Amino acid sequence: MNVEEIPVMPRGTKPETARSFVPDPEHAPDEDLREAIWELGREGEWIVQPVPEPYYEARTNYGRIKKIPFQKTWHHKSCGQCGHIPGYSTSIFWLNRFLGFDYFDPRDQTSCTAWNYYASATSNQVAQAAVAMRNFSAAYETGYYPLIHCGTSFGHYKEVRHELVHNHDLRRQVRDIITKLGRPFVMPEELVHYSEWMYAIRDELKSRLVYDLSHLTATVHPACHYYKLQSGDAIYDPEIYGGQRTAAVTAVVQSLGAKVADYSTWYDCCGFGFRHILVQRDFTRSFATLRKIEVMREEANPDVVLTHDTGCVTSLDKSQFAAQAHGRNVGVPVMSESQFAALAVGAHPFRVAQLHWHSTDYRPLLTKMGIDVDKAWAEFQEDLAKIERGSMPYLTWEAVL
Amino acid sequence: MLSSLYPEVPLEEKQRLFDLVKADPRFEDYLYGCYECGICVAACPSARFYDFSPRKIAQALAREDIELVYEQMNDDIWNCSQCFSCVRCPRKNNPGGLITIMREVAVNNGLKTTKEALAGYTRIIYKIMTTGTQVSPDMLQEDAFPDWGPQVKEVATHLDLWRRALPPETLHTTGLSWQVEERTMLELYTIWKLTGVLDMIRELDEGLHDIMEEVMDDALEDQGFAID
Numbered sequence: 001m002n003v004e005e006i007p008v009m010p011r012g013t014k015p016e017t018a019r020s021f022v023p024d025p026e027h028a029p030d031e032d033l034r035e036a037i038w039e040l041g042r043e044g045e046w047i048v049q050p051v052p053e054p055y056y057e058a059r060t061n062y063g064r065i066k067k068i069p070f071q072k073t074w075h076h077k078s079c080g081q082c083g084h085i086p087g088y089s090t091s092i093f094w095l096n097r098f099l100g101f102d103y104f105d106p107r108d109q110t111s112c113t114a115w116n117y118y119a120s121a122t123s124n125q126v127a128q129a130a131v132a133m134r135n136f137s138a139a140y141e142t143g144y145y146p147l148i149h150c151g152t153s154f155g156h157y158k159e160v161r162h163e164l165v166h167n168h169d170l171r172r173q174v175r176d177i178i179t180k181l182g183r184p185f186v187m188p189e190e191l192v193h194y195s196e197w198m199y200a201i202r203d204e205l206k207s208r209l210v211y212d213l214s215h216l217t218a219t220v221h222p223a224c225h226y227y228k229l230q231s232g233d234a235i236y237d238p239e240i241y242g243g244q245r246t247a248a249v250t251a252v253v254q255s256l257g258a259k260v261a262d263y264s265t266w267y268d269c270c271g272f273g274f275r276h277i278l279v280q281r282d283f284t285r286s287f288a289t290l291r292k293i294e295v296m297r298e299e300a301n302p303d304v305v306l307t308h309d310t311g312c313v314t315s316l317d318k319s320q321f322a323a324q325a326h327g328r329n330v331g332v333p334v335m336s337e338s339q340f341a342a343l344a345v346g347a348h349p350f351r352v353a354q355l356h357w358h359s360t361d362y363r364p365l366l367t368k369m370g371i372d373v374d375k376a377w378a379e380f381q382e383d384l385a386k387i388e389r390g391s392m393p394y395l396t397w398e399a400v401l
Numbered sequence: 402m403l404s405s406l407y408p409e410v411p412l413e414e415k416q417r418l419f420d421l422v423k424a425d426p427r428f429e430d431y432l433y434g435c436y437e438c439g440i441c442v443a444a445c446p447s448a449r450f451y452d453f454s455p456r457k458i459a460q461a462l463a464r465e466d467i468e469l470v471y472e473q474m475n476d477d478i479w480n481c482s483q484c485f486s487c488v489r490c491p492r493k494n495n496p497g498g499l500i501t502i503m504r505e506v507a508v509n510n511g512l513k514t515t516k517e518a519l520a521g522y523t524r525i526i527y528k529i530m531t532t533g534t535q536v537s538p539d540m541l542q543e544d545a546f547p548d549w550g551p552q553v554k555e556v557a558t559h560l561d562l563w564r565r566a567l568p569p570e571t572l573h574t575t576g577l578s579w580q581v582e583e584r585t586m587l588e589l590y591t592i593w594k595l596t597g598v599l600d601m602i603r604e605l606d607e608g609l610h611d612i613m614e615e616v617m618d619d620a621l622e623d624q625g626f627a628i629d
Contacts, residue, residue: 029493077571079535082578086538086567093569105571107582110533110589118483120519121504122526122605125427127596134588155485167426177595180628181588224484231488269446269484276482279521281548283482287446321550354567359552380566387565394573395566 011262011300013250015242023063023236023243030232032064036165037187045171046185049140051192056200058235061227061246066235067190068200069147071101074139078150079111080310087335087354088313089149091342092194094352097401098345099204104144109135114156115311119275125163129170130177132160137183146188147197151309154193155225158233161191193226195248195308196235198337202255210346211370213258218340219302219332220249220260221292221316223309224269249308249337256344261300265291271319272311281319288319293330304365305334320360333362343369350380351400406472415471418506422462422470425502431495435459441487441496451480455487455496462499470503478503479518511604523609526602531617533589534578538564587626590617594628 025032041048051067058066073096081088096103113131117123139146148154164171164187175185227234227246237247240254241262250260271287273280293316296302305316317334324330339353349355349371355362366373383399386392392399407415422428441455442448448455458477461469478500485497507515529535543554556563560575571579593599603610621628 077579079529079578082572083534083536083538084541086564086569086572089572090567090569105569107571107580108585109579110581110585111529111535111578113529113535113589115535116526116529118501120522120526120605121501121508122519122601123593123598124505124596124601125425127592127598130592130596131589134592138585163427170426177592180595181591224486228485228488267444267486269482269486271446271482272484273447273482275479275519275522278525279519283447283450285548286450291446291449318546318549321552322548351566351568356563357552357556359550383566384559384562387562393565394570395568397568400568 013241013254013260013262015244017242021243023059023061025063028062028064028232030162030230032232033161033165034189037161037189040165041187046175046187047140049136049145049186049188051189052145058196058199059237061232061234061236064232066196066233068192068196069145070197070200071103072144073101073103073147073197074142074144075103075105076109076112076135076139076146076148076150076153077105078153078310079115080314081149085310085313085354085357087339087352087357088310091336091338091347091353092149094342094347094400095201095205095338097397098208098342098347099201103147104142106138106142108138112150112153112156114152115274117156118152119278126170126173126177128156129160129164129174132157133164133174133178133185133187134181134183136186136188137178139188140184140186145192147192147194149194149310151193151223151226152311154191155229157191158230161187162230191233193248193308195226195252195337198252198308198341199235199248202252205252205341205345206255206257208345209256211344213256213344213369216258216304216368217261217300217302218253218258218304218306219263219296219300220253220266221270221305221307221312222246222249222266223307223312226308249306252337252341253306256341261302263296263299265295268292270307270312270315272315274311277311277315284315285319285322288315289323289328289330292316293320293323293332294328297329297332302332303368304340305332306337306340307334308337318359331360333358333360333365335362343371348379348400349373349376351383351395356380407475410471412467415467418474418510419465419467419470421506421509422499422502425505427498428502431498431502432459432462433492433494435463435494436492438491441490441494444486444489446484446486447480447482453477453480455481455500458496458499458503459490459494474503474507475512475514478507479515508601508605516605519605523606527609527613530593530598530602531586531590531613532577533581533586537574537576537578539575583620584624587617587621587624590621591626591628
């Protein structure tokens with residue numbers, strides 16, 4: 001039999017092994033920084049901003065417990081999400097409002113600038129740490145707690161935190177800069193990614209489902225910078241791949257009732273490359289389609305690809321057009337789990353999920369979910385007409401909830 | 402291994418650049434030696450696409466092979482995707498992090514291949530350093546992203562209207578990813594000035610540096626920011 005004729009059964013998230021992984025904090029490759037952060041706080045090195053109560057307790061890779069705030073969150077937005085795939089951030093905000101949560105969307109926030117740093121290296125260790133601490137300071141001054149939307153921001157800030165805890169000279173240099181800016185020097189107790197918040201609210205969402213998603217299959221791309229950088233501080237769950245892969249995204253999708261199928265190149269990156277996506281996209285296009293989308297299609301044939309980072313949604317979605325032109329086996333819609341979850345609990349596909357900013361055809365997915373795409377698009381066109389006529393300056397939250 | 406690619410560059414200069422890489426405070430955390438197991442290469446997306454190897458990077462630095470390191474700083478480091486899949490290393494090396502350091506040294510010292518690698522990228526540097534957001538909605542233009550299909554043209558055509566059809570008030574922007582307060586932008590620029598990043602930009606692109614300085618220094622002065 002030809003290899004290509006062998007049927008591949010889509011696998012789920014149960015490991016095909018009798019071995020079990022028992023997490024042990026004592027075996028973590030990195031020390032738990034949080035006690036050191038509090039200790040430095042007691043010594044007056046910085047102010048520690050505690051996670052607001054009530055919080056969710058999630059298990060990380062080696063069994064440590066991480067506090068995830070539900071409310072009073074300060075949304076550290078992502079430049080790529082807000083710029084090119086704005087339904088990503090809009091869905092996160094919408095879910096907060098949907099659940100009646102108190103949150104803050106700041107203007108006193110810069111990008112983490114890590115995209116630029118990983119693309120061009122036109123920065124340095126001190127500058128990158130100062131950018132992070134300026135943003136943490138801005139959050140602290142509002143009384144809200146940082147919730148980081150971008151996987152790269154999250155990973156980079158974890159690196160920065162590690163360096164600041166261990167390097168006294170760096171801490172002094174950065175503190176001098178922040179003081180010069182007239183701001184307090186603040187380290188949050190935990191660094192929290194929005195996908196961890198999604199994990200914490202997954203049962204809340206499950207109880208509010210509007211659509212039956214049990215006939216849908218998703219593949220998940222875990223974002224490199226979420227779990228490969230400072231690997232001990234990412235959420236793992238024994239129910240998901242036996243606790244050997246991050247549970248972010250996958251646990252949420254399963255709670256929503258959809259099936260998550262496995263594929264062999266799950267560890268591969270999306271091909272974003274930071275500078276490549278902007279000035280050398282032949283690499284990005286090839287990697288995103290040949291190593292990710294095509295493999296997913298061949299091994300799992302998903303209805304949708306879900307991920308939890310700016311660059312991953314961009315690379316995996318935008319790269320498919322050129323591959324399609326070459327007749328490759330692509331054509332799977334890509335979005336964040338925040339958009340998918342918002343849709344599942346009744347968010348509008350264009351007013352909230354803003355899927356018209358995405359490239360790969362998402363309409364078959366929406367139809368399969370039970371959403372009337374033509375009706376939804378017509379409603380959105382009416383909104384646009386009102387804005388154009390001036391009878392509505394902007395699409396407001398009141399109009400979408 | 403002796404490299405014959407850059408015989409015109411004196412050995413002392415190659416040694417100086419290597420010493421700068423090694424002097425970075427992160428270097429010792431990123432390099433512990435190498436088993437030559439190749440796990441980093443197997444995980445590396447760039448190794449599948451280019452003649453590139455994170456293992457060679459770690460080895461050259463560990464062996465202090467300054468000829469090869471100089472060659473890599475010119476010809477290899479910009480191929481890295483900075484995904485950090487290579488941190489799967491059983492020796493806890495961080496080849497991606499080593500490359501970040503090597504890139505910084507390459508930019509700081511104006512290596513010619515660095516300028517070539519970053520050609521076309523400088524407008525992004527201007528955007529992030531002066532506004533605090535890296536990519537703006539108005540960058541989505543058909544001529545810049547022809548491979549992303551006709552949807553890019555749709556976005557560009559309707560950009561202003563579609564941005565106003567976003568419920569979060571901070572996203573009603575076209576030239577920025579979100580609305581950023583002026584004070585916030587100036588604080589960011591102050592950070593670049595105080596940490597020597599602007600000097601790096603001068604090495605990379607003097608024209609860009611001069612424009613940024615002219616625009617932002619005036620703004621700092623207007624707002625009464627003092628950097629001393």
